[in-house]
Amino acid sequence: MKKVHVVAILFLLFTAGIKAQQLPLYSQYMFNKFLLNPAVAGSDGYTSLNLTAREQWIGIDHSPRTHSLSYQTRILKKSFIIKSTSVKKKIYKPSTEGRVGIGGYVFDDRNGLVSRTGFQFTYAYHIWLDETQLSFGLAGTAFQFRINDEKLTFFDQSEPLLSGDLRKTIFVPDANFGVYLLNFRYYVGFSVAQLFQSYLKIGNAGLSDYRMLRHYYLSGGYTFPLQNDYYLEPSILIKTTEELLYQIDFNVKLQYKEDYWIGLSYRTAGAVVLLAGVRLDKFYFGYxxxxxxxxxxxxxxxxxxxxxxxxxxDSARRYPWLDRY
Known part of the structure; x- marks a missing residue:
């Protein structure tokens, strides 16, 4: 096999992998919206730590695998204050010093020959509009792309696997932005990922650069209270890119208090998703x-x-109407 053929094949495999799925894919994002929108950081008043492990297309060699860890919190110098409008009525108002949320997110995503490790640092600012919270978030991100050439096998073992002109590791800085509107009944979010649309310098002059596409996320959901502490929450997520490659997720979740939930999703890319989860004290487990x-x-x-x-x-740190997962 000629060296130019080796380089060309590697390039095609690399670009095919990252074009099909430039950012990690999640099915339980509705339980951790921070993964898709930096404005969510600290929006519910909790300090939360989330771990996700995803194995895609089990049984197929080198199929996508994703592991992520995220952290978010609300910076509250003071707790919430209570204003009494009458003897029987009290209104909870947030402290003016508790409007900032921060968060962090790291992930490792492997897709065929390509592995990506990324991290994100987020700053969010929350504003109260009557009984609705409006949030803005900005995140600095960075990705390291690597071609796992050790997974390739050639008939001619004496042939160099990669030419010196082809980079195996690429580091890409970027940024994300988001807006999030939250009420005790509904939420609406919009975010943009990979704002810079950076180019990946791959190969030699004979191979084109590859651009990281800007991704847009529009999400929304509404909670319907049912009898006996049950809640029904339909939601939707619309994803698209600069090349107008779009995908829509239609979701519905049935929840009992905060303790149990089941759900169903349909993804227009061609998938049906079954969801289930349980809460044990401060711990939440989902599948x-x-x-x-x-x-x-x-x-x-x-x-x-x-x-x-x-x-x-504790309950003093969160908004009374946000007492839900």
Missing amino acids: AFDYTLSSIMKHSLGSHEFMMAVKFG
């Missing part, structure tokens, strides 16, 4: 199974995603 509606399921056992979260902070 998602993705059934892909394509021929790939003939060779795969589906995609599996596990989520664990722990939330710190």
